[in-house]
Amino acid sequence: MSWSRLGRVRVLAVTALSLPFLAACGGESDSKETGTAEKSTADGTGSLVVYSGRSEELIAPLLKDMEKATGAKVEVRYGDSAELAAQLLEEGDRTKADLFFSQDAGALGALGANGRLAELPQKSLDEVDQVFRAEDGTWVGVSGRARVIAYNADKVKDAPVSVDELTEPKWKGKVAYAPTNASFQAFVTGMRVMKGDDATRTWLKDFKANDPQVLEKNGAVLDAVDAGEAELGLINHYYWYEKAAEVGEDKLNAKLSFPTKGDPGALVNVAGVGILKGTDAGATAQKAVDFLLSQQAQTYFADETHEYPLAAGVAGNSELPALDSIGTPEIDLSKLESLDVTLEMLQEAGMV
Structure with a gap:
């Protein structure tokens, strides 16, 4: 089962709704109806389009700060991470998205495996322990x-x-x-x-x-x-x-x-980010990645969402056990992208 099909399977299994692929594939959509963000300028230099699997309630304040850090208008499409990953695979090179902010590593792993994410600079990758970033350098975790x-x-x-x-x-x-x-x-x-x-x-x-x-x-x-x-x-x-x-x-x-x-x-799963390959706002998207790994953003995750900050040198919430004290399995989190097999297994077990 492909990840483009996974978006549909997940909707059927979880929400019994259909994924709005037709509007995306047609290239013309009303953003008020579909939530699809549009570029504010023809070349994308004045805007940054983010597909976010993290909820608006959770990160809207942070994205406002991202606008200040990048100097670009941040336009967001919110949705389920698996569905958005499937959407991005359907859109391919036609996508208007510059940055994918995923709720989990699996959706990022799917895009990386299908060649849809650009490799991040080593400087950004080195901010985070290798356990919480892609082995191929295409995404990096920002909170755990x-x-x-x-x-x-x-x-x-x-x-x-x-x-x-x-x-x-x-x-x-x-x-x-x-x-x-x-x-x-x-x-x-x-x-x-x-x-x-x-x-x-x-x-x-x-x-x-x-x-x-x-x-x-x-x-x-x-x-x-x-x-x-x-x-x-x-x-x-x-x-x-x-x-x-x-x-x-x-x-x-x-x-x-x-x-x-x-x-x-x-x-320990992560929320993470990847830059879409071929974006015309690559420099701005990289600024957004660097912002999410900054002291300001990492402290937001620690204090406001009670998650673990992942950037080196940023203290976590003192009320939580230290991240290095948790015995998380040492696996390549990109391999969590095989969610389609998991869903089939859960269906076989009568769980979904």
Whole structure:
């Protein structure tokens, strides 16, 4: 299955909506209806078109600062990272996009594998540990988020430290998760990269047989654990820290277990950026990349989104465990691009 088809599969599996490829392929679209950004000048020197898999609510303030840093008008098309990657592959050289800001490494890996991203300068790549950037230099991570196991401290005394434990009979019906969420699907893809398809298929089968509670979003999973409706939940770390900042840590019954080093459940995925090959705003796009790796932007991720800053020398949020203390599996995050296989596997398991 190609990544252009993956956009459609994901929409069918997750949202039951159709991806608006026709407007993009036709080259003429009403930006108010489709959200497609248009160049403000013919040669693109006065604007920077960003396709963003990160939500407007999350990063709009940061992109305003990006305008000041680059001196260009930033025009944004927001959407699901997988769908936008598929869209960019469909558009090919016709795309108006200059920069792809992805929610996860897999979508960036797909574009890199298909030759749609330009190689970044080594100076930019060296800002980030090689674990969190493309081996071929076509994208770089700008913030990280760790997978964790949330648990209700009133009901669970010894929290699991491996996702393998979640298939044990004692957790039957007590684990909440969001199978249509992109982060869960990236975790499953990471397990496939680490352990292979057969082992992952077995884990999915055993996990599904343990009757987990299906919810729509990570936030709902955390709420269920906190309320005692589920004893355990699979989420990203920052959901808990956002909730703690909102209501107070002492008001939360939910706590976090960071899986042991090398466990698939310890995956640290990244949001990252890549410059579209052939863009006529390459210099401006590079300024945008450098801005996202700057102290200003990295501090925004640490303080406002409770993610891990990835640029060297930038301190993370002091409330979080240090990034180097998390035993993230050492895998090439670009290989998370095989999401189409993961979706087929989840469908076979009856999860999506």
